[in-house]
Amino acid sequence: SAISSAKKTPPTLSSDSVINFARGDPTIYESYWRKLGDRCSMVISGNDLMSYFSDPGNLCWFLMPELDHAIRRLHGVVGNAIADDDRFIVVGTGSTQLFHALLYAFSSPNEPEPISVVAAAPFYSSYPEETEFLRSGLYKWAGDAYSFNKDGPYIEVVTLPNNPDGAIREAVVNRKGGKLIHDLAYYWPQYTSITARADYDVMLFTFSKATGHAGSRIGWAIVKDKEIATKMVKFIELNSIGVSKESQLRAAKILGVISNDCLNSGPIKEENFFEYGQRLMSERWEKLREVVKRNGVFSLPKYSPDYCNFSGEYTDYSPAFAWLKSKEGLNCDNLLREHKIVTRGGTNFGVGSKYTRISMLSSDDEFNLLLERLSTIKGTPNGNY
Amino acid sequence: SAISSAKKTPPTLSSDSVINFARGDPTIYESYWRKLGDRCSMVISGNDLMSYFSDPGNLCWFLMPELDHAIRRLHGVVGNAIADDDRFIVVGTGSTQLFHALLYAFSSPNEPEPISVVAAAPFYSSYPEETEFLRSGLYKWAGDAYSFNKDGPYIEVVTLPNNPDGAIREAVVNRKGGKLIHDLAYYWPQYTSITARADYDVMLFTFSKATGHAGSRIGWAIVKDKEIATKMVKFIELNSIGVSKESQLRAAKILGVISNDCLNSGPIKEENFFEYGQRLMSERWEKLREVVKRNGVFSLPKYSPDYCNFSGEYTDYSPAFAWLKSKEGLNCDNLLREHKIVTRGGTNFGVGSKYTRISMLSSDDEFNLLLERLSTIKGTPNGNY
Incomplete structure (x- = not known):
């Protein structure tokens, strides 16, 4: 085959x-x-998933309702993040696309200069290049958050636990006008102790690190503010007119199986x-x-x-x-x-x-x-x- | 289900x-x-398609070999474009992502000013906003190609047949330093007569318009120049670390069925x-x-x-x-x-x-x-x- x-x-x-x-x-x-085995298999027919639209009434019109549901349920089961119904879920082609969407959402063409993007060193090695490579006039990489001392608005990326060193972190700049992106790619029980349900303004997760399905390119953001979520959706619309439905549906299936297994309290309890x-x-x-x-x-x-x-x-x-x-x-x-x-x-x-x-x-x-x-x-x- | x-x-x-x-x-x-019916169905198991990599030895390392093969074969069968082995195929999350990749590939941070991007009016309505929304210092929208008269390098997008008006077009600026993007999204037999095998430097196609599978977000570029293909791959790496493998495999399957049906010369010839x-x-x-x-x-x-x-x-x-x-x-x-x-x-x-x-x-x-x-x-x- x-x-x-x-x-x-x-x-x-x-x-x-x-x-x-x-x-x-x-x-x-x-x-x-x-x-x-077959518990996570899925069949897709030739006439499935053809439209651009997944959920036309939803703010994130390209998000499959099955995936929306599976994401919120899994966070509830694991207890690693609050994903209640008053939060917006935005799906992306990996969390990388969502990172770009957030730089766009947190910046404005009306500002006199590009907004500074910082992260505490050691930081994820791709953040600087991802931020800089299109020479955007909206945002620019400003390096290590520990040495950042410019006034005005800024974006700080907090990776928790941190990539590369596994440290548990908090934002370090903590000044007025700061926008925070919490990258929680590794906040899952196999990597770290789940000590609290994370409840940050913007939280990024990725299927790649949660379950190992990197080839599917599925990431998601949990977002409190409607305006930010709307701008992220606009970014993804202009960047790729949505996100693969096949991958979304597969992620929904696999996250669902994980949740079921975690909740299984029968006498023969398999390792989840x-x-x-x-x-x-x-x-x-x-x-x-x-x-x-x-x-x-x-x-x-x-x-x-x-x-x-x-x-x-x-x-x-x-x-x-x-x-x-x-x-x-x-x-x-x-x-x-x-x-x-x-x-x-x-x-x-x-x-x-x-x-x-x-x-x-x-x-x-x-x-x-x-x-x-x-x-x-x-x-x-x-x-x- | x-x-x-x-x-x-x-x-x-x-x-x-x-x-x-x-x-x-x-x-x-x-x-x-x-x-x-089932002829285009596919089954994906839980352990399939997990790695970031599809073809580590290929310039486009995230392109599934099955899709590469199916694309080249279909163009051969239909006769609408030359996609011989000396051309590079770059897959994208829809042809929209590939359009962005081309703006990046055709521009340079070493130029004194952003390269102008033009198209002859009436042009595809998304080109201006896609080009402008990140306020890139690498490229900028410069409007109708008919009235473009600036010296120096430029990018002209030629949509053939044209969206919105179906016209058969050629590049209109035709000056030194011009880079051409031929968007052939609609150059398929259901929309237009196939009068020649297109052989432009860069040609864009999309699964959405070829077969109607818009939800899969699969596009492809056929590229002559290795350096341009390499920069496009770099863009997609920084933008989304590759393209959904589930969608790529499904596109490969469906394009393959179309090619088979077109070549079927048996006694009971179904409409392809x-x-x-x-x-x-x-x-x-x-x-x-x-x-x-x-x-x-x-x-x-x-x-x-x-x-x-x-x-x-x-x-x-x-x-x-x-x-x-x-x-x-x-x-x-x-x-x-x-x-x-x-x-x-x-x-x-x-x-x-x-x-x-x-x-x-x-x-x-x-x-x-x-x-x-x-x-x-x-x-x-x-x-x-």
């Missing part, structure tokens, strides 16, 4: 393959979804998606910490367990990325490349090259090869590599 | 409903695809999609011309039949939009609104209000109501309405 031939050929990993951990391709979850993810991520972090401790060349951030409202117990933080630091201050990305491990160096995130970011969401084979290669890296007796 | 509940409730059309022909929602083809579309559009145009002739208030463009290489005979032009003109120079859009027909007035397309654009791609029910209402509009004896 078309689908089976579309499957990526599994990469042949040999001892001299270069392995890439620079991008967070979330293939880690594939075997979970395979195990679920988040329990599975939490166990898997926790195991990977334990292995990584062991290797890092043993070779003595690197350090990793420390996180103390927090009570997770979703699982009802104290859980470890297991971020989607490992933020590795060279103890001797070496260029960490270069050092790893010499061992055929490609990562994304600290300078991309607005900090020094002694840091680098490693994706923790690869396949098992790739992750095991990572551990193997990391364990061969040794510090030199005199402290130089 | 999720799909059946996702289907739009058929609008209840009563004699006092306002009917909307302003947007070209191509629901006209739905019954054709329904008739094909384009033959069906051509017949339907031709019937609609005949009915519309009859009503317009009878009431005497409006005029429509005239097209002379051309030899179509695809069908092997002289065929009528049946554009996707009717470009209606008030003979008495009245505001055509307002006049129709008084009769509960919503259209898009001429000023949106850079010309006068005596023109308006009517979509010819609505459902049968809506189209019949349009004819009914148009036939009730009468000119006044003294020539005033």
